[in-house]
Structure formats: C-alpha cells, structure tokens
Amino acid sequence: MPPALVCYHLTTAPDVLLHAYLNDLPVFRGPHRGPETQQGGANHWLVPGENTLTLDVLRAPRPRSTGAPPGEPIRFVLFTAADPVHAPKDVTIIHEVRFSEIIERTPEAEHEPYHYTARFDLGVPVNAPVYLSSPMSDVDCRGTPELHQAIADLHASLAAGDVDRFLDLCSLRNEEYVFAYEGLGPTVDSLRDVARGFFASGPIVEPLEPDALHFEARALGRVVCVSRADGRSAIEARTRDDEAAVLRVDPWLTRKDGAWRIFG
Incomplete structure (x- = not known):
C-alpha cells in the first residue's frame, strides 16, 4: 500500500525557545526573531505504527486566559489531507498539542522548561525509513x-x-x-x-x-x-x-x- 501524505503545522510566538522532535529526530530548533509558522510534509520523520512527539520548551510565555490564538505561544498539529492539492483544508488531525495543555501539569511556574512527550498511532500507512x-x-x-x-x-x-x-x-x-x-x-x-x-x-x-x-x-x-x-x-x-x-x-x-x- 502506498504511503499517505502526513503533514505538520507548527506555530511559535517570537519569544519562544523550543526544540521539537518526531521519533527523536529534529523537526524544529529555535530561537528565532519573530513569530514563526512552519509546515510541510512529515513523512520523512515518521515510522509505521506508533510514533513519538517530543517538545522541549526552554522558554515560553503563558498563553492568554482566552486559550485561543494568538494566546497560544506554541501549537503543533500532525494531520493527513485527503486531497492536499484541491482540498487542502479537508484534513484529519492525527495529533495536536497546545502549550496551554502542557503547562496544566505545572501551573505554579510562570516561565520554566517544560518537557512534553506523546506516543500515538498514525492510523495511516507510511514507509519504514532506512x-x-x-x-x-x-x-x-x-x-x-x-x-x-x-x-x-x-x-x-x-x-x-x-x-x-x-x-x-x-x-x-x-x-x-x-x-x-x-x-x-x-x-x-x-x-x-x-x-x-x-x-x-x-x-x-x-x-x-x-x-x-x-x-x-x-x-x-x-x-x-x-x-x-x-x-x-x-x-x-x-x-x-x-x-x-x-x-x-x-x-x-x-x-x-x-x-x-x-x-x-
């Protein structure tokens, strides 16, 4: 069976310092000078079956109380698109994480490093990397x-x-x-x-x-x-x-x- 096209979308605020990994391989390593949106194909990071996403948040502000963009300084989404050319917005989300979900684990800290790890099954076929x-x-x-x-x-x-x-x-x-x-x-x-x-x-x-x-x-x-x-x-x-x-x-x-x- 041919692989499905799996894509990612990562947004970060200007004062974020973040290291992101899929299956322990680097996807993104800040810092940068301004707000950043990064997106594209994720197949070359993925493996068949269970995959792991890791976010090491070294610096980030608290999201606003609304919890909605632009209140989220970090948002990572992994998704498939049935027809990325003709219907790019018709997507199925495989995994999504927002920074507000990460800091719920340590609500007392205003600025500190956070480590987030999630394991999830893709649910779609991909080719096994060498x-x-x-x-x-x-x-x-x-x-x-x-x-x-x-x-x-x-x-x-x-x-x-x-x-x-x-x-x-x-x-x-x-x-x-x-x-x-x-x-x-x-x-x-x-x-x-x-x-x-x-x-x-x-x-x-x-x-x-x-x-x-x-x-x-x-x-x-x-x-x-x-x-x-x-x-x-x-x-x-x-x-x-x-x-x-x-x-x-x-x-x-x-x-x-x-x-x-x-x-x-």
Missing part, C-alpha cells in the same frame, strides 16, 4: 574519525564544485526522501536537478572547521545529527550570483552496509 534497520551506536559529541570523514567528504565535494561526487554522497538521502513520499513528492531526478542548478551558479563554501562540529546521537544511536556548537550549520555555501541563496546543511547520518551514510 535507519530503523541500522545498528545502535555509542557516539559522543566529538564524533568518530569515520563520521568526521563523511562530513569532510561532503564539504570537499562542494568546495571542489564536484556535483557528481556530491550527488553520490547524497544518494541515500535523495532515495530515502523520495521513498518516504512515494508518488507524493519530488523524484530522484528532480532532486538531482536542484543540486546541479546550485553547483552551476558557482558556490562559495565556508571553511569546515572540524573542531566546531557537534555530533548528536539520536533515535537510540541509529542516527547521528551533525551541527555546530555555535548554532551555525555544519556546512554553509552561497552562490556567486546571489549571496542570498544560501545552502545550509546539518547532515543526518546512519550506518548502512557497514558505513556511515548521509540520509537526511
């Missing part, structure tokens, strides 16, 4: 030589303008994304065309700075998310023609056939 069959790994924040090499190889392909090497290193990522949205989203060829267009513009690549990289084991160590300790992306590049066109990459890696591969 990392579910990967072995668990014990990786600390410094990473391993193999992980550092995987990131260095990706950075080097960008710096050298080697689009074929870049696409080879990202092949599992593209295949996984297309698999997650089977028949519902882009094709591998269209993803490759986007990359070729970026390379054709002559990217200017920021230095890698390996010592600044931060490796975070997630999903029981089956996934390693790479970022920078200072909050910037692990790899950044911009085009010569349009400096506003920036590629920011915080790779996710998993072990496949004995090697760390970029899959997200």
Whole structure:
C-alpha cells in the first residue's frame, strides 16, 4: 500500500525557545526573531505504527486566559489531507498539542522548561525509513574519525564544485526522501536537478572547521545529527550570483552496509 501524505503545522510566538522532535529526530530548533509558522510534509520523520512527539520548551510565555490564538505561544498539529492539492483544508488531525495543555501539569511556574512527550498511532500507512534497520551506536559529541570523514567528504565535494561526487554522497538521502513520499513528492531526478542548478551558479563554501562540529546521537544511536556548537550549520555555501541563496546543511547520518551514510 502506498504511503499517505502526513503533514505538520507548527506555530511559535517570537519569544519562544523550543526544540521539537518526531521519533527523536529534529523537526524544529529555535530561537528565532519573530513569530514563526512552519509546515510541510512529515513523512520523512515518521515510522509505521506508533510514533513519538517530543517538545522541549526552554522558554515560553503563558498563553492568554482566552486559550485561543494568538494566546497560544506554541501549537503543533500532525494531520493527513485527503486531497492536499484541491482540498487542502479537508484534513484529519492525527495529533495536536497546545502549550496551554502542557503547562496544566505545572501551573505554579510562570516561565520554566517544560518537557512534553506523546506516543500515538498514525492510523495511516507510511514507509519504514532506512535507519530503523541500522545498528545502535555509542557516539559522543566529538564524533568518530569515520563520521568526521563523511562530513569532510561532503564539504570537499562542494568546495571542489564536484556535483557528481556530491550527488553520490547524497544518494541515500535523495532515495530515502523520495521513498518516504512515494508518488507524493519530488523524484530522484528532480532532486538531482536542484543540486546541479546550485553547483552551476558557482558556490562559495565556508571553511569546515572540524573542531566546531557537534555530533548528536539520536533515535537510540541509529542516527547521528551533525551541527555546530555555535548554532551555525555544519556546512554553509552561497552562490556567486546571489549571496542570498544560501545552502545550509546539518547532515543526518546512519550506518548502512557497514558505513556511515548521509540520509537526511
């Protein structure tokens, strides 16, 4: 059975600091400068059957007494749309949480960290991601030589303008994304065309700075998310023609056939 299209909608107020995860994989990590609405497909975070949503609220104001928007500084909704093109508002909510529901557990605190976890069954089919069959790994924040090499190889392909090497290193990522949205989203060829267009513009690549990289084991160590300790992306590049066109990459890696591969 082909997968259903599952979407998410996240709204946060300007003074919110929030980390959101689906199945322990990052969906959103604030802060930001103003009110933010983020939405799109969620299939690439999901697994068949039971799923887990985690919200770590590090800073947020109390919602207004009305309990209605804009009184809710955080709202997360996971839903399916029967026909997202022709009837995008005809949706079925799978899971929804508002910040007012979270703070009911600790009503005495005005501002403090909150941790919210919910487990729910999707009730619709999705394809199983490759990392579910990967072995668990014990990786600390410094990473391993193999992980550092995987990131260095990706950075080097960008710096050298080697689009074929870049696409080879990202092949599992593209295949996984297309698999997650089977028949519902882009094709591998269209993803490759986007990359070729970026390379054709002559990217200017920021230095890698390996010592600044931060490796975070997630999903029981089956996934390693790479970022920078200072909050910037692990790899950044911009085009010569349009400096506003920036590629920011915080790779996710998993072990496949004995090697760390970029899959997200």
